Amino acid sequence: MVNYxxxxxxxxxxxxxxxxxxxxxxLLVRRIDLLREALRHVKQRRPFTLHAVVVMPDHLHLLLQLPEADTNYSARLRDFKALFVKALRAAGEPIKPGLRGAAGIWQARFWEHVIRDECDLAAHINYIHFNPVKHGHVQRVMDWPYSSFHRFVRQGVLPANWAGCEGLELAGDD
Structure with a gap:
């Protein structure tokens, strides 16, 4: 077995x-209510600060900060995945068992990156918010409902038309 x-x-x-x-x-956007509740539950049991998030149909990106002496993000992600599956089953979603009887809806692992500095933080927040445009789900960031982008707009951090295609002038167009 690979040692990650x-x-x-x-x-x-x-x-x-x-x-x-x-x-x-x-599944993730179709059952966004259950996904949000699973995240809230994990946050209550194992606190963290959620800086940014986007939920896409088949994947999600989270940018979170752990409490000062805490390094255990794996337990949070494991609990989050498990609570979502449990809620799906309770809601009657057909969940087939995977290997060893576990629900087979999630990829086994996850991608993680430690944020190094403020510039890295800003780049990853931008990546998260632009993801629905990148994947062709919307033309403007503001049109994707499952994103912390809307919180950034409400707080005055970003304008509502941030990174959209509308009104974009390309160099050389006269």
Whole structure:
């Protein structure tokens, strides 16, 4: 078995990508209510600060910061995935067991990146917010409902038309 090395920084800020096994699925946005509740529950049991998030049909990106002496993001992500699956089953979603009886909806692992500095933080927040445009779900960031972008707009951090295609003038167009 491969021995994965994970970066562990106490109180660190991390960027994560969690992906469904079925990349054609829309389960995450179709059951956004259950996903949000699972995240809230994990945050209550194992606190963290959620800086930014985007939920796509088949994957999600989280940017979160752990409490000062804490390095255990893996337990949070494991609990989050498990609570979402449990809620799906309770809601009557057909969940087939995967290997060893576990629900087979999530990819087994996740992508993690330790945020190094303010510039890295800003780049990853921008990446998260632009993701729905990148994947062709919308033309403007503001049109994707499952994103912390809307909180950034409400707080006056970003303008509502940030990174959209509308009104974009290209160099050389006269």
């Amino acid at each position: 090395r994970r970066a562990r920084v106490a109180g660190g800020t991390y960027f994560f990508t969690l992906t469904l096994k079925d990349r054609r699925s829309d």
